[in-house]
Amino acid sequence: MSAETWPPVPTRITEAEVAVGEQVARGGASTVFSIAGPRKTLLYKKYTKPRDADELDGLVATYAGWDAKTLGHVRRTLAWPVATVGEGGQAVGALVVRAAAHFQFTLPSGRMRVRDFNFLLYEKRSEKLGVPRATDREKVDLLRALLDVLSWLDERGFVHEDLASHNLLWKLDPAEVFVLDCDSLRPLSSESSAPLYTTVDWTDPRVLSEEVGRPDRASTSYVLGLLVPRVLVSPHWYPGDALPPERLPAALTELVVRASGPAGSRPSLMEWERGLAKASAQTTGTVVEPAPVGDPAAVRRADRWIFAGGLLLGALFAIFVLARLW
Structure with missing residues (x-):
């Protein structure tokens, strides 16, 4: 994947910085949005109720610590959380990897x-x-x-x-x-x-x-x-x-x-x-x-x-x- 396809994403981001696009799905525990701009390889999962951010932060930190080869594997196989969308000490959502077109x-x-x-x-x-x-x-x-x-x-x-x-x-x-x-x-x-x-x-x-x-x-x-x-x-x-x-x-x-x-x-x-x-x-x-x-x-x-x-x-x-x- 090129740097243009996978632009840098902060591990913690506010919802105002997400560039929320159109709603694409709604479930009992979350609502799903596309993301406008260069982060089109990700989606925004907004939680119905804010959650404690610690465990999500841990998954995000794991993703951020991997090398390029490992990240390539993850992006092909797993919808991994790449950023916590946080307000205060709570997670209001997550940015996650999208699946490929095939x-x-x-x-x-x-x-x-x-x-x-x-x-x-x-x-x-x-x-x-x-x-x-x-x-x-x-x-x-x-x-x-x-x-x-x-x-x-x-x-x-x-x-x-x-x-x-x-x-x-x-x-x-x-x-x-x-x-x-x-x-x-x-x-x-x-x-x-x-x-x-x-x-x-x-x-x-x-x-x-x-x-x-x-x-x-x-x-x-x-x-x-x-x-x-x-x-x-x-x-x-x-x-x-x-x-x-x-x-x-x-x-x-x-x-x-x-x-x-x-x-x-x-x-x-x-x-x-x-x-x-x-x-x-x-x-x-x-x-x-x-x-x-x-x-x-x-x-x-x-x-x-x-x-x-x-x-x-x-x-x-x-x-x-x-x-x-x-």
Whole structure:
């Protein structure tokens, strides 16, 4: 990236200095704005309620301390906060990295839409909107690309507290993943007093039951144990459902089962990496139909509602996902 594309940004900035552009999305916890002027590679996420700035400042300081090579990697893969928008000691918002244009596609209406994992999960409906279906091998490649990003974060001591289908963007040729909602990153070495925003259907039961206060490494493995069968078998898969051997590569079966078990027995990211590498060789390289899971009528109803909800969530969280304007 050139200096002109990524102009210097102070780590702390007031809202009056942001050059707020048009509102592009509104959610319960934030409103999203484009940014006028040279900072078009960023978006402004304005929080509905001001937050304590310390934890956001920590993420921003981490970003500011990286070298050019690392920053290039982050900008390609993560919607990282690059500046705290502050008033007094409070954070009223954040400037975050935008996703690249190749994570978007054009709807039949002509509108642009980001391609999140809901378009990978609910592929029959996605195909009607102009998103070609991925082969089983391409899906494994995307899961491996996601694991690369999560492993990179883990090696640097970070856990993502809201891993969910609407927070993951994808593209093929080559397979790439861009992770959103990165103000939900937490250093594993620290506690947090910030409000916890998670997506229930993708959240570790240990967190939901308050066995643990925040998502951790075991929680990341749990989410991978949902993503793998939901991507390769059926979007309606839940722990305890069947794992058809003709659909789920043998290298992944044990890992998926362990991922929903006790935290201490869940696969490490290294184990997931080895399993997905083997799984790539166990796929057919063809487009396959989702396997039947659960009651067919309930599945059809869930398909309609979950897919529609995913589209809505994608719009509400568009802070991270509008493509860069070159």
